[in-house]
Amino acid sequence: MSQQPAPADNILELTDLTKRFGGLVAVDNVSLNIKRGEVFALIGPNGAGKTTLFNNVTGLFQPTSGRVVFDGRDITGFKPHQVARWGIARTFQNIRLFDYMTCLDNVRVGRHVRMKAKVWDSLLKLPRERREEERVTEEAMEFLRFVGIAKHANQYARNLAYGQQRRLEIARALATEPKLLLLDEPAAGFTPQEKVELMQLVKKILTRGITVFLIEHDMKVVMGISERIVVLDHGEKIAEGPPDEVRKDVRVIEAYLGKSA
Template sequence: MSGAPGSAPRVAEGDELLVLDHVTLRFGGVVALNDVSFSLRRGEIFGLIGPNGAGKTTCFNAMTGVYRPTSGSIVFNGSSIVGRKKHQITRGGIARTFQNVRLFPEMTALENVMVGADAHHKTSVLSALFRLPRHWREEQQGRERAFELLRFVGIANRAGEVSRNLSYGEQRRLEIARALATNPILLCLDEPAAGFNPAEKEELLKLIRKIRDTGVTVLLIEHDMRLVMGVTDRIVVLEFGKKIAEGTPAEVRDNPAVIAAYLGVPTDAA
């Protein structure tokens, strides 16, 4: 793998990779996202934060095809992804993890990651059914790639263990490895440090930087403000589905609206 999680084409850092423009998402009378606009630049670690119920995961879901925005546009890598199926968005270069670990519990760690690699396999149903040479080649390549990704996230020694027997921290790393197996340009991590102890959080921080250093842009939802402030380049803050702040970690940390949102005090008192 040449030291990188994937082989997706890389381009110069700095230009816009993902652009949300006036995105609104309604469920009946409930406005989950309210006119949200922001953009991610290639090669950065971008934080999406806010109090519980702010709309962070809903935003992820709109970007990954779970929900279709009521209005507004989402452009990824130069093309609109509004209305695309989830598998089409994955193949296009967006991968994600979830707040709650979603693994195949009876599959081994290696097999779980191989499922992610299947997203780019070109073998037809007939080729797989009759075990034709192309199918064997792709399966072997997927196995090698899966093991390399397990090594990348630090759990190669657990490759043959069924995922339900892994520790919680190992399962989190396994889910990241599986997402990387889809060969993403953008990796979206939803609360990856949930349930971690301080040492595990420090290791996660290193892993996120390591992923970015391979050329993958990272979008991070996280409640641990120390982790967010320590790893991100820029941050957007949501509250009740609306963007209330955007900037560098230092700018966001000192923003009165952000302080008010987290501390529950009026803006003029913050």
């Protein structure tokens, strides 16, 4: 496949992305462009195919057809670890932490792709491996401080409170130094106070030059932080635009409230 360099202002371009499971079309011919440095939200009713779309971008699923171009590079069909290496990180809808590892280790796993140590370095604990470990530990602590859970560094991930687990997952994703961060329902189950804190955190992430692409159900959060929104229903894109426009879109209201409304 020929590689056409994307215009520099688009970090992610999906072209006619389709994913079928047998007869079910989970994502149906979706195209969208995400601009560098924006907060882009993906909304839609349950089962609309939002997480499936994320999974296609991150290589967990192979798209049935269509293209995924990230930062000017065609990454369609890449394996998850390759996608992560090129600079896309994600969190999961149902938090997937490494339960029986400490918070610090969770984040240090996030640093994995940016580390160089090989088997021999580790086996023999060569000085350069030691130095790298020390550096990475310090960096990992920085990420924990960034999301505000550094004091729990040596606790097992499973022992954290729910909100802290969400934060840890974000810290772990940030540790891979992504250019694009995918957040899958980051505010699910949050109190209003926690939602405000989350919005602040997303803004802080933006200042690091990271583009944020999120799935979210909570309209206050979506309207509060995102610059553009795409609405998915039954796998199809039914609306796209700034929050205010999308809110008024007839098809969107129908999709959420049913035709009778």
